[in-house]
Amino acid sequence: MGTFRKRILESINNETLQTALDNNTERRLKGRAAAFESIPDWRERRQRTHAIRADVIDHLEAYLENFIARNEENGVIVHRAQDAAEAIQIVLKIASQTSARLIAKSKSMVSEEIALNHALEAQGINVVETDLGEYIVQLRHERPSHIITPAAHLKKEQVGELFHEKLGIPYTVDIPTLTATARKVLREIFLTADIGLSGVNFGVAETGGVCIVTNEGNGRMVTTVPPVHIALMGMERIVPNFEDLALVLSLLPRSATGQKLTVYTQLLHKPLANQQRHIVLLDNGRTRLKNSPLKESLYCIRCGACLNACPVFRELSGHAYIGRDLSIAPYPGPIGSVISPGLLGENYVQLAQASSLCGACKDACPVDIDLPKLLTRVRAGAASIDENRPSLNHSGAGLSPSTKFGLKMFTRIATHPGLFAASQKLAALTFSLFAPFSQWVRLPAFTGWGYSKDFPRFAGKTFREQYTSRPALSGSAGRSDSAFAGTPAKSPASPVNRLDQFFSELGALNGNVVSTRTPTRSVIEFLQARGVDRIHLEPNTLDEELLTRSGISFTHQPDPSILVGVTNALCGLADTGSVLIADGVGHPLEASLLPEVHIAILRASQILPSLPDAMHLVRGTSAAVFITGPSRTADIEMTLTIGVHGPKEIHVFVDDSNSG
Ligand code: SF4
Numbered sequence: 001m002g003t004f005r006k007r008i009l010e011s012i013n014n015e016t017l018q019t020a021l022d023n024n025t026e027r028r029l030k031g032r033a034a035a036f037e038s039i040p041d042w043r044e045r046r047q048r049t050h051a052i053r054a055d056v057i058d059h060l061e062a063y064l065e066n067f068i069a070r071n072e073e074n075g076v077i078v079h080r081a082q083d084a085a086e087a088i089q090i091v092l093k094i095a096s097q098t099s100a101r102l103i104a105k106s107k108s109m110v111s112e113e114i115a116l117n118h119a120l121e122a123q124g125i126n127v128v129e130t131d132l133g134e135y136i137v138q139l140r141h142e143r144p145s146h147i148i149t150p151a152a153h154l155k156k157e158q159v160g161e162l163f164h165e166k167l168g169i170p171y172t173v174d175i176p177t178l179t180a181t182a183r184k185v186l187r188e189i190f191l192t193a194d195i196g197l198s199g200v201n202f203g204v205a206e207t208g209g210v211c212i213v214t215n216e217g218n219g220r221m222v223t224t225v226p227p228v229h230i231a232l233m234g235m236e237r238i239v240p241n242f243e244d245l246a247l248v249l250s251l252l253p254r255s256a257t258g259q260k261l262t263v264y265t266q267l268l269h270k271p272l273a274n275q276q277r278h279i280v281l282l283d284n285g286r287t288r289l290k291n292s293p294l295k296e297s298l299y300c301i302r303c304g305a306c307l308n309a310c311p312v313f314r315e316l317s318g319h320a321y322i323g324r325d326l327s328i329a330p331y332p333g334p335i336g337s338v339i340s341p342g343l344l345g346e347n348y349v350q351l352a353q354a355s356s357l358c359g360a361c362k363d364a365c366p367v368d369i370d371l372p373k374l375l376t377r378v379r380a381g382a383a384s385i386d387e388n389r390p391s392l393n394h395s396g397a398g399l400s401p402s403t404k405f406g407l408k409m410f411t412r413i414a415t416h417p418g419l420f421a422a423s424q425k426l427a428a429l430t431f432s433l434f435a436p437f438s439q440w441v442r443l444p445a446f447t448g449w450g451y452s453k454d455f456p457r458f459a460g461k462t463f464r465e466q467y468t469s470r471p472a473l474s475g476s477a478g479r480s481d482s483a484f485a486g487t488p489a490k491s492p493a494s495p496v497n498r499l500d501q502f503f504s505e506l507g508a509l510n511g512n513v514v515s516t517r518t519p520t521r522s523v524i525e526f527l528q529a530r531g532v533d534r535i536h537l538e539p540n541t542l543d544e545e546l547l548t549r550s551g552i553s554f555t556h557q558p559d560p561s562i563l564v565g566v567t568n569a570l571c572g573l574a575d576t577g578s579v580l581i582a583d584g585v586g587h588p589l590e591a592s593l594l595p596e597v598h599i600a601i602l603r604a605s606q607i608l609p610s611l612p613d614a615m616h617l618v619r620g621t622s623a624a625v626f627i628t629g630p631s632r633t634a635d636i637e638m639t640l641t642i643g644v645h646g647p648k649e650i651h652v653f654v655d656d657s658n659s660g
Helices: 002-012 015-036 042-058 060-073 084-097 109-113 116-122 132-139 156-167 175-192 218-224 242-257 286-290 295-299 305-309 333-344 346-353 360-364 371-379 401-414 417-440 463-469 495-508 519-530 544-549 611-618
Strands: 077-081 102-105 126-129 195-199 202-204 210-214 228-234 264-268 276-282 512-516 534-537 553-555 564-568 571-573 578-582 597-603 623-627 649-655
Touching: 015 242, 015 305, 042 060, 042 242, 042 295, 060 077, 060 276, 077 084, 084 116, 084 195, 084 228, 084 276, 102 175, 102 218, 109 116, 109 195, 109 228, 116 126, 126 132, 132 156, 132 175, 156 175, 175 218, 195 218, 202 242, 210 218, 210 228, 210 242, 218 228, 218 264, 218 623, 242 611, 286 295, 286 333, 295 333, 295 371, 305 333, 305 360, 333 346, 333 360, 333 371, 346 371, 360 371, 495 512, 495 649, 512 519, 519 544, 519 564, 519 597, 519 649, 544 553, 571 611, 578 597, 578 611, 611 623
Parallel strands: 077 276, 102 126, 102 195, 195 228, 228 276, 512 649, 534 553, 534 564, 564 597, 597 649
Antiparallel strands: 202 210, 210 264, 264 623, 571 578, 578 623
16 A cells, blocks of 8 residues: 555656646546537436446346357357456467467557557567557557546657657657657558457447447558457447447447547448458456446446546546556556456455545446445455355455544444434534634645645535435436536437538538539539549449549549548438448448548438437448548547548538438
8 A cells, every 4th residue: 555655646746747637637527518418318328328238237148149149140250268368368369370460459448458468569469559649658668547548647748759759750749740640650550460459349239240439540440451350348348239339329428538429430240351350258357246246347338437537536647546566557547446456356456545435436427337336345345256255345455444443434324324414414513613714724735635725615505405405307316417517408409400410510520511412523623622633432422434534533442542532421410420331342441541531422311310310221231430520639638639540531522412
């Protein structure tokens, strides 16, 4: 514990770190609150998602059997790994069978959990992280400090110095220049990698599909370009069907990055032509966790919202979450303080001390996971439980005698409603006497209270009094979520304004929408204005004769030197400004990924209200992607930068010739 405390103090006193953290969390919290405004029924969605995840974990083996069977029918090779060593051996075997020397990797927390990079590099395989934040921390030989924004602990000056030193560019703090440098270096990696390795956000039991969401486009690159794709998946990341997936996807990006939908939401079912796909399903302690009092932690969808909401994480950053052996925990923050010890053992039990148990993490969680309850269980030693001892172990691993006594007293009071109410009244009385003098009060300097942090104003009533006197909230079982309290509800779009909504949503994301009755002529005008005379074209999308007569040549094959790709869109989504592109003849997935400019042709009648309305179109495709705006990142100082690995521009030509 001594070293843990020392690391905590170092983090608190590191001004550079504190500035970087403030930038990250403030913007994340604001973005998230704004994104939830568009789903006024979010409380109901949260409860439904909780129920879905609970059902999946309760019947995990049955869902997994289905998921594996569908994948085998789809030509995907599924491997099951009991632990980290077995997962590493499986990846090494695939690498050996395919004579792989270079692996392009997109973000995967599971790979951090099993220290995969280290094991591959030890065998002489070059592994390159391709998410911008991950790439930065890999160049610094660090672990990610946040599960969503891996380089959240760094300022642009540090990234500028790093790129100057490692990539040989002149020192700069210009974020678009830094991003463009990474794009250039990593493009070569994507094009030459022997294997693409990704994580998995969700596996769909009903169809065997894997859903991968990324903003930069690196997830698409590693699953599309290399001849072999390995998807590394925690075995609990299952949803039963497309309907449930659409529900969970309405919460994940909003909670993670404040987006209605991530830029690229991929659904992969079959390997692409000339591609081999493997899924490695990892247990590594999940079965043990499922049979323990920490089971609820397996409902997690890894959105990172609890990290941003946690007042302790916001002061510390992920690198302060260390085990007894001084190793940085792969999963930090409130959820990390449960699953790191839960999956990886006693070494990380002390992390559960890094919480004020204020409940902000539970409020923020889109799955309504009771994190404070789980944290107290870890503190009480529950992490050490195994399936043969399925009751709480109150040994109090990692706790001092005074803390154990305090917890015992708290348990006694908290489990007797009368005692609890009386204790609240007594505390309120004490605090009201103390309030007029609070400005002169100081706690020990290391706590920060009274120095850098003001004491909060005292509430006039106890929480219990406020709770019992308030009117019930619809769909929330009388509960409120402080993070979103007061956000106005918006009406869902009516069919009449679907097209307008699509225009406005995509426009807000730096995409461009052109309404036209003659798509080929409009595209030709666009290309001629840009001086483009060669494109990657999906067949049966534009009038090819007219293109040729206008001096525009085209290919149906991927060509990284081509500037513009033109594809058909299966549909558009009014509420997010997304278009759906599916694999097919003429490589539309590559045409919408490799060029700097993507043009999608969409019929106005194919604009659907929302994601659930479009999921049936994904059924039967071998691979499909919902694209929501141009490729983007905010990995350096949370500054939005357009155009990382995917196209920098997206133009949707909406054919309204039949819209009446
Ligand atoms: S515990 Fe909840 S808030 Fe935290 S990462 Fe998991 S899903 Fe998100």
